[in-house]
Amino acid sequence: MSRELLKNIRIKEEPKLTAKQMIIQLAIYFLLGAFLGVIAKYSDTVSSNSGIGMIFDIISNTTTRLGIWVGLATFIAVWSENPKVAAFKVFGFFAGLLIAYYIYSQMLFGFFPTYYFLRWGAIALVSPLAAYIVWFSRREGGISAICAALPIGLLLEQGAPFFYGYSVVLGFDLFIAILLLVILPKSKIQYLLVVPLSILLAFILRSSNILLYLFGGL
Structure with missing residues (x-):
């Protein structure tokens, strides 16, 4: 995918930010990730015997899955000023999350837990590339449809078992997928491209061992 082709997909919105402002933004996303990292770990320690405990149990189960992090990273990326800024912000977010x-x-x-830290750290290092690609999803055309279908299809695959047990956690993955489907395509024609591509990707992921290979044991 050449640079010129990407430029034609979505015109870059040059950030009107100084270096100091960019550092501040990075700090904000780092701290946001750190805050959510602490919440995610704290929720693992709360007993589920009370009403508040049940809420934290849902939070714990949700934050141990990919859905919430894919959704948040996508939101951060698509509303960034350009793809490089998207990669910058998403990496800061996941760095804060993992460290905290x-x-x-x-x-x-x-x-x-060095093993888990290194495994998730390696995945976090790839997140800027994913953010860079997803930034191009809010535009017209087949390439943009593929960029939009990547997070939506993954979320559909993660939430598909909801229809067997109606789990709140799995339902959350489907909710985020539907929300992205509403937000990312910018026309009816684009919906006609994104929907089948997302379903196809979800089917491929569910029929293969790709996610098990990447995230197995985590």
């Missing part, structure tokens, strides 16, 4: 989550884990349990 695993430092808090060490504080709680007295050890640092």
Whole structure:
């Protein structure tokens, strides 16, 4: 995919930000990720025997799945000023998330899970590329439809078992997928491209072991 082709897909909105403002934005997304990382880990420690505990149990189960993080990263990316800024922000977000989550884990349990940190860290290093690609999803044409179908299809695959047990957690993945489907395509014609591509991708992911290979054991 050449640079010229990408430029034709979605005209870059040059950020009217100084270097200082960019650093501030990076800090904001880093802190947002850190805050959510602490919440995610704290929710693992709360008993589910009470009303509040049940809420934290849902939060815990939700934050251990891909859906919420794919959705948040997509929202951050598509409303960034350009694809490079999208990659910058999403990496800052996941860096804060992972660092806070695993430092808090060490504080709680007295050890640092190096294996899991490195595995998720490697995935986080790929997130800027994913953010760069997804930024092009809010435009017309087949390439943009593919860019939009990537997060939507993944979320559809993750939420598909909802119809077997009607789990709130799985329903959340489907909700985010539908929300992205409403937000990303900018015309009826684009919907006609994005919907079948998303369903096809979900089918491919569910029929293969791609996600199990990438995230198995995590």
